[in-house]
Amino acid sequence: MKLPYLDFDRSVAKLYxxxxxxxxxxxxxxxxxxxxxxxxxxxxxxxxxxxxxxxxPTGDIYGCHPEAFVTTxxxxxxxxxxxxxxxxxxxxxxxxxxxxxxTKIGQYIETDPATGGATDWLVQNPGGExxxxxxxxxxxxxxxx
Numbered sequence: 114m115k116l117p118y119l120d121f122d123r124s125v126a127k128l129y130x131x132x133x134x135x136x137x138x139x140x141x142x143x144x145x146x147x148x149x150x151x152x153x154x155x156x157x158x159x160x161x162x163x164x165x166x167x168x169x170p171t172g173d174i175y176g177c178h179p180e181a182f183v184t185t186x187x188x189x190x191x192x193x194x195x196x197x198x199x200x201x202x203x204x205x206x207x208x209x210x211x212x213x214x215x216t217k218i219g220q221y222i223e224t225d226p227a228t229g230g231a232t233d234w235l236v237q238n239p240g241g242e243x244x245x246x247x248x249x250x251x252x253x254x255x256x257x258x
Contacts, residue, residue: 116157116213116219116228121235121243126206128258129236131199133190136163136170137182139163146176150245151227153216164254165196173250178218184240202258218242239241 137160144161146153155176164171170231177186185201210236213226214235227233229245236251 115139115224117214118226119208119214119235121204121214121237123204123237126204126237128202128233129205129255130202130258131254132256133254134165134168134193134196134198135186136165136195137177137178137197138162138185138195146174148175148227148235149247150229151224153227155223164250166253172176176223178221178223178242180218181240182241185238186197191203191221195234197232203238203255205234205246205255207232207238207248214243214245216242216244 137203138160141157143157144155153176156176158179160177160182162175162177184258185199187200189196189198192226199239213228215225216223222228225243227245231247234246234248234251236245
């Protein structure tokens with residue numbers, strides 16, 4: 114079954130801030146992640162990101178395009194190498210039905226399609242790129258601004 118592509122609807126979204134830190138490492142190579150929601154293709158110079166929960170890796174891993182990383186993350190502190198905090202706020206909402214999106218950063222297509230279920234969150238970074246986060250992960254890592 115082919116899912117409908119959604120345009121991000123900011124009129125129903127609210128502002129959220131990420132509360133957890135991540136470990137992140139810049140890659141000189143392009144790479145691909147096969148995730149439950151789709152395939153994430155990233156160019157060289159992108160970041161490999163490991164979310165932390167209470168300072169410990171969660172077991173999840175994903176990529177972040179270099180443009181998106183620079184505009185949304187900052188180092189957590191000199192005493193915490195490779196540890197970053199998301200400083201940009203995001204718009205997010207649950208569409209309430211299964212959906213598909215295309216994640217595009219500038220002219221680079223990172224995912225097409227990424228698919229979400231009725232309880233997944235559709236998120237928009239400050240740079241305009243949209244992506245999907247599962248309900249469990251979103252609720253444990255974001256708070257309403």
